[in-house]
Amino acid sequence: MVDCGFTLKETVKRLQRLEVEPSCIDAILVTHEHQDHISGVGPLSRKYDIPVWSTRGSLLSGKCGKLNAYSIIEGFQQFAIGDLSVIPLSVPHDAREPCQYLFQAYGKQLAILTDLGSYTSEIIKALQSCHGLLLECNHDEDMLWNGPYPRSLKQRVAGPLGHMSNRQAIELLQKVFSDDLELLIASHISEQNNCPKLVQESVAESIQWPLDKVVIAEQNHGFDWVNLA
Numbered sequence: 001m002v003d004c005g006f007t008l009k010e011t012v013k014r015l016q017r018l019e020v021e022p023s024c025i026d027a028i029l030v031t032h033e034h035q036d037h038i039s040g041v042g043p044l045s046r047k048y049d050i051p052v053w054s055t056r057g058s059l060l061s062g063k064c065g066k067l068n069a070y071s072i073i074e075g076f077q078q079f080a081i082g083d084l085s086v087i088p089l090s091v092p093h094d095a096r097e098p099c100q101y102l103f104q105a106y107g108k109q110l111a112i113l114t115d116l117g118s119y120t121s122e123i124i125k126a127l128q129s130c131h132g133l134l135l136e137c138n139h140d141e142d143m144l145w146n147g148p149y150p151r152s153l154k155q156r157v158a159g160p161l162g163h164m165s166n167r168q169a170i171e172l173l174q175k176v177f178s179d180d181l182e183l184l185i186a187s188h189i190s191e192q193n194n195c196p197k198l199v200q201e202s203v204a205e206s207i208q209w210p211l212d213k214v215v216i217a218e219q220n221h222g223f224d225w226v227n228l229a
């Protein structure tokens, strides 16, 4: 599992929908200490004895509480959990030591990339020849600037350590797009400053995919299981 920002009850309910027993989860990987990613990690880990992997910075935030089992990701070094190789990616975001992930297994690569205000040449390099990509499409720039957020928050979201706009996500996607890409999930979509349909349309158009091939991670319902062929 990558991150958990829900209460224990809500997490168990969402896992049930996907027919996953919490006790079957091998590890929880933390990306950073913002509440929407970390608030449920400690309770879930303690209740079901699931080990947590995290950068030192995220762990030192103290937001996980006391953990019975944890491992520190040192220097963004690759590690393994069972058959899964995990490559941590450093990202520009306003947290202590934020970290997103590239996974490799059975000849396939899946990257999870949310919560970054800008992308770097290292990120572009890491995402070449991805088969699956879960990518932040946080806001539409016009909707953000014309929307209800206070000015300081708009500046934070739009800043280089904030969140990816649809435009930035598409720019990055076009830089890493290849024939290997078979799955794209647009995620971390703002309810206030974005519109899922707009995301789906603009992302699909940018890579000339049919609309229904772009999966939307919806805040209330998430998304169903998806497979890499």
Ligand SMILES: [Zn+2]
Binding pocket: 034, 036, 037, 114, 115, 188
């Ligand atoms: Zn977030």
Ligand SMILES: [Zn+2]
Binding pocket: 032, 034, 093, 095, 115
């Ligand atoms: Zn964040």
